[in-house]
Every structure is written in C-alpha cells, then in structure tokens.
Amino acid sequence: MCGIVGGVAERNIVPILLEGLRRLEYRGYDSSGIALLDSDGQIQRLRSIGKIKSLDEKIQNHSGTFSGHIGIAHTRWATHGIPSENNAHPHICNNRVAVVHNGIIENYAELKIQQLAQGYRFTSETDTEVVAHAIHKALSELQDAEAERPITDNAYISNERRSSSRDDQNRLVRAVQLAVKQFKGAYALGVVAIDDPETLVVARKGSPLVIGIGIGEHFIASDVSALLPVTQNFIFLEEGDVAKIQRNHLEIYNHAGECIEREIKQSNLSANAVExxxxxxxxxxxxxxxxxxxxxxxxxxxxxxxxxxxxxxxxxxxxxxxxxxxxxxxxxxxxxxxxxxxxxxxxxxxxxxxxxxxxxxxxxxxxxxxxxxxxxxxxxxxxxxxxxxxxxxxxxxxxxxxxxxxxxxxxxxxxxxxxxxxxxxxxxxxxxxxxxxxxxxxxxxxxxxxxxxxxxxxxxxxxxxxxxxxxxxxxxxxxxxxxAHEDQIMEIAKTFADKDNALFLGRGTMYPIAMEGALKLKEISYIHAEAYPAGELKHGPLALIDEHIPVVAIAPHDDLLEKLKSNLQEVNARGGQMIVFEDEKSNISSEPGFKVVKTTTNVGRITAPITFNIPLQLLSYHVALIKGTDVDQPRNLAKSVTVE
Incomplete structure (x- = not known):
C-alpha cells in the first residue's frame, strides 16, 4: 500500500526523504508529499499528484527554501478519496500536527462526525485526516490538564517546573498513545508537531514500520529498502509499539505503554540491490x-x-x-x-x-x-x-x-x-x-x-x-x-497488440501456472485474461473462441499431453490463435494458427511448472511494452496489500 519515510538528522533531511520515496514508489504512486519542521519550528509542506518526480520538481522550484532537519514523507496508494493534492499526505491539523499514515482507519466515519462536532475542519476525503485531528485534540487536552495542575507551596515550584518540562518533552508521545486507542483498523504512523520540534513519533498496528539507526540521526520507513543509502541497522517495530525518535535518543513503548528495548538487526541488503x-x-x-x-x-x-x-x-x-x-x-x-x-x-x-x-x-x-x-x-x-x-x-x-x-x-x-x-x-x-x-x-x-x-x-x-x-x-x-527464448517471445507478443482478451490453458500443475500467466497479463497490460483447465473447454470457454482471442497453452511432456493436444485442435478448428509453450519432446508442430515455443526439456514434476512459468512472465512483460503501460507500477495496484 502506501509508503512512509521520515527522519531526524543534523543535515537537511529533504534529499534523504526524496530518495526514500523513490525507493518506496512501488508501494504507492497516486500522489506524494513531504512535511518538515523548519528552523523556526513551523510546519512546511509540499504535495503533488502522480510520480515522485513531480514532487521533486516542486521542491526544486522553491530554490532551496524547503529544508529542515526533521520531516515525514509519504507516497500514496488511494483508498479513501481520489488521487488529488488535497488527499495526498502529509495531513496537517491547525498548523500544529502533521501526520503520514499507511493502513486504514475503519471507524473513520464515526470519528469524523465527532470531530466535526468538536469544530475540526476537514480538507480531504481521506480517513487519515481523523488521525491528525485526534492527535491534535489529545495534545490540547494534555496541555490544558498540565496548565491546571495546582502548585501548593514554593518548595513545590521547582519540582513542578521540572515535571512540566518533562511533560513538554513527552506530550507528543502521550498524545499519540491516547489517540491510537480510538482507532479501529491498521496503521503505521509518522507524526511531527510544533510542540516538540526535535521529536518524531511513530506508531504501528497491522502495517509495517522500521526504524533506521544512524550516527547522530534516526530514520523511519515502511521497509528497509527506503533507508539502505543511509543505514544498514534497523529496529523492526512490534504490534502496538509507539516510539519517540530524536537525533541522539530513541524510546520505544509497547502496547501496554511500558518502555522497552527492541533488538537492532543488520540488513545484508546493499543499496544497489534496488537499482x-x-x-x-x-x-x-x-x-x-x-x-x-x-x-x-x-x-x-x-x-x-x-x-x-x-x-x-x-x-x-x-x-x-x-x-x-x-x-x-x-x-x-x-x-x-x-x-x-x-x-x-x-x-x-x-x-x-x-x-x-x-x-x-x-x-x-x-x-x-x-x-x-x-x-x-x-x-x-x-x-x-x-x-x-x-x-x-x-x-x-x-x-x-x-x-x-x-x-x-x-x-x-x-x-x-x-x-x-x-x-x-x-x-x-x-x-x-x-x-x-x-x-x-x-x-x-x-x-x-x-x-x-x-x-x-x-x-x-x-x-x-x-x-x-x-x-x-x-x-x-x-x-x-x-x-534464452526472449527474442522469440518478443515476436509472439505482437499478436496481442490489438487484442483485449486472452485465454490460458493448462492441465495438472500447469493449470495454476496458466492462472498465474493470466494474472500477469492482466496486471501489467490491462488485457482481460482468464485461465481454464484445458479439459473444461467444452463446458463454456469454447464459446469465446474466434480469431480475435489468443489462446496460450502449456504443453509439458507428461501423461496428459495427448488429451491436451485434442483440446488444442478444438481451439484451432474454431479459428483461435494458438500460442504453445512446450517441452521439446511434446512434438506439437508449428502450423497455420499455431505458434510454438520449445521452452524446455528434461524437466520433472517439480521443475516443470517452475520452468514453464518463465516464458509466461516474459510474454506479459513484452505485451505490456507493446501496449505502452506502466510495467512496474500498473494502475490501481500496489505491491504489498497491507489493508483489506
């Protein structure tokens, strides 16, 4: 789903956030945004529709004025609300709190009604905005409660002041802990507020979040790939964790509010592993x-x-x-x-x-x-x-x-x-x-x-x-x-240039491989594709066959080969365009209406389905190139489905 990155550093955080977003763009690419606390402790925000490069262009247009040492960023895959700048994260409440969110707040409609009655104004259609308002409300209530605390004598004043100072330092953590108790659903949150311009607070329930450990700096992200250019050391937050993150300090609280330690683990991935x-x-x-x-x-x-x-x-x-x-x-x-x-x-x-x-x-x-x-x-x-x-x-x-x-x-x-x-x-x-x-x-x-x-x-x-x-x-x-058959598959892919439908056939273990091939084709080329057991042709799918629908079949040299050949002839007799990926021993001849790729030979029951899947991946890839679609980031889809 959505991707989160953030950090607290001595250097300008913007280049790190942008690079993190680029590495997380596979998780969401409808819109993106960054919020910073500037040198005056105020929130600055830039958001953009579309790819990360659009956000980058906006930042460049600000001629270096958009900078800060603490910030949060987000790349969005839309759930509530269409892709738009207003719906893009981070979301801000009353110029006091900024939030990024991966997940879904299932009871957001109920919370929104309450918050409207409390006087909060909504500027988006997202469920995330209730998170920003809930944290703002908790901050305000905590601040009011601290202001009303009685001071009984002079001896108490110094202690009270020290207590108040500690309250200021932990108020944002406590506000997040109070706010998340209201949420039903899944969330990974990154929160900054003008109340504490040196602190980034995160919370995790149902959606992944990691903390990257640097030298005199800390970072957060939805997964480690976003932070590999700046650190190899990570803490993986557990369900219900809330963490307070500063440049030289880190505190983690479990679901019961107890301050605990989480193991630091070293990633063996290199930064160029995602290049x-x-x-x-x-x-x-x-x-x-x-x-x-x-x-x-x-x-x-x-x-x-x-x-x-x-x-x-x-x-x-x-x-x-x-x-x-x-x-x-x-x-x-x-x-x-x-x-x-x-x-x-x-x-x-x-x-x-x-x-x-x-x-x-x-x-x-x-x-x-x-x-x-x-x-x-x-x-x-x-x-x-x-x-x-x-x-x-x-x-x-x-x-x-x-x-x-x-x-x-x-x-x-x-x-x-x-x-x-x-x-x-x-x-x-x-x-x-x-x-x-x-x-x-x-x-x-x-x-x-x-x-x-x-x-x-x-x-x-x-x-x-x-x-x-x-x-x-x-x-x-x-x-x-x-x-090694890629060149031949590139030629066959041209068959699909003007096609909107396709049928995939397999028997035995090749039936789920046909299902996977059909899924790949529709995912990245937007061609409607279905998979059927070849033996089911006469039970309905044969009615679809004509010269306008390519039929992809997988033909290993196994006990079902002869039956599969009969199924293929049924397709051929009705004018269907056959594309067959076969074992060299299967001996299906290339003839009018048949395009045959001798994919492999000498495969067994386990290696056959794995091997035959490879040309189907290449086919879907090259059809997508011909169709001109976005291969790595197909419309409406996200890599990791972390919400229902």
Missing part, C-alpha cells in the same frame, strides 16, 4: 534474477542428495512427524504457488493438502482438524488477509495441535514473527508490482517442504528424495535456458 542496472524495468531485472534467486534459496537447505529438514527450524522434524494434512492460505500469486503445491503433496507423498484464498478463509467458519500444518505464503509477510487468517488460527491452537509455518521473502515481517516455523525465501528485494522471482522461490520452498514432510512421515523413499534434489540442482540452468 535497475542495465534493465529498462524492475520486472525485467527481476525475471532475469531468477536463476540466482533459486540458487540463493537452495543454498544451505540441500546437500548433494538430501534436503535438510532443519531449514524449516530446529524443531521442524518433531513437528512434521505429527502432521496429517496441510492447509495453505495465501493471496494472489502466492495462492497460485499453493495450488501447484497441492498437486505435489497429493501426487508425490499422498498427503491431503487444501489451499484457500486468505480473504475468503478468514470470513467463514473453517473446520480444521488436529495435526494440520497451517502454511501461510506471502512475499512481503505483511499481507493483511493472510496475517488475519493466521491470527484466527492461533486462537484455536490452545485446543488443537495446529503448528504454523510461513514462507516469506522478508525477515522480521509480521507473518514470520507470528508463526511457529519460518522459511525465508532468498529472492531479494522485489520492486515490480507483478511478482516474478518471489513466486519462483515460493515454489522452490514448497518443493523443499514437500520433501521434508515426506521424509519425516516416512512417505518418501530415499531414492525419490535424491531425484527431487537432483532436479532442484538443475533448476537454475533450466530457468536460464527458458530465458
């Missing part, structure tokens, strides 16, 4: 990073012949021995990875595996039996519905044996902290909204999980384990070979 390099778009860069991402995700998790169960945690083997079935919960692309794994679990080790969309699962009454491994999958580890589903299940754990495991690309995310077991994929930062390498490494992680569960339960022979390991060791090379 484009020689690539035109992040999506293209990330597609071509997949061979290395697979290598990194496998490293330390497999030997020459075996998978290490300890890769899932030191207690994983004991946990896995008790498991009778697997329940996977995820959203979007991560859901598709779970669907592939369902075939693997049931086909290879004979273990029941259920897969559900998190946003549906959390709002019904699921029946989950003892000894179920509850697996959540998320690139960011902050997906709101997936996190809520996990928290729902944790409420049952006191009565049932339901161990939880998260597969995630981000250490110290909410999902990793909430789960019993964690498997971190090593995809590295993924900036493009359309997930590529995160999906591939999730599939690798699920293949390792399948193998470990099979071993622990005695459902997988040593010979089969060795076969799986050998296949995974070949996978980086298979992905690299699939990428």
């Amino acid at each position: 484009l390099g020689e690539h035109r778009h992040f999506m293209h860069k990330e597609i071509f990073e997949q061979p290395q991402a697979v290598i990194d995700t496998l490293e330390g998790r497999i030997t020459q012949e075996h998978v290490l169960i300890s890769a899932f945690g030191f207690q994983a083997e004991d946990v896995f021995k008790t498991i009778q079935q697997v329940q996977i919960i995820a959203c979007g692309t991560s859901y598709h990875s779970g669907l592939v794994a369902k075939y693997w679990f049931e086909d290879i080790i004979g273990m029941s595996c259920q897969v559900e969309v998190a946003s549906e699962y959390r709002y019904r009454n699921p029946v989950i039996i003892d000894n179920t491994l509850f697996v959540t999958i998320s690139q960011s580890g902050e997906t709101a519905d997936t996190l809520a589903a996990l928290q729902q299940i944790k409420g049952l754990k006191q009565h049932q044996n339901i161990p939880t495991l998260t597969i995630c690309n981000v250490a110290e995310s909410s999902l990793t902290r909430e789960s019993d077991l964690t498997f971190l994929t090593h995809a590295g930062p993924e900036i493009g909204v359309a997930s590529t390498k995160a999906f591939t490494t999730q599939l690798v992680a699920l293949a390792l999980l399948l193998t470990c569960l099979g071993k622990a339960k005695g459902l997988l022979s040593e010979k089969r384990e060795i076969t799986i390991v050998k296949g995974l060791q070949k996978l980086p090379g298979l992905v690299k070979n699939a990428l």
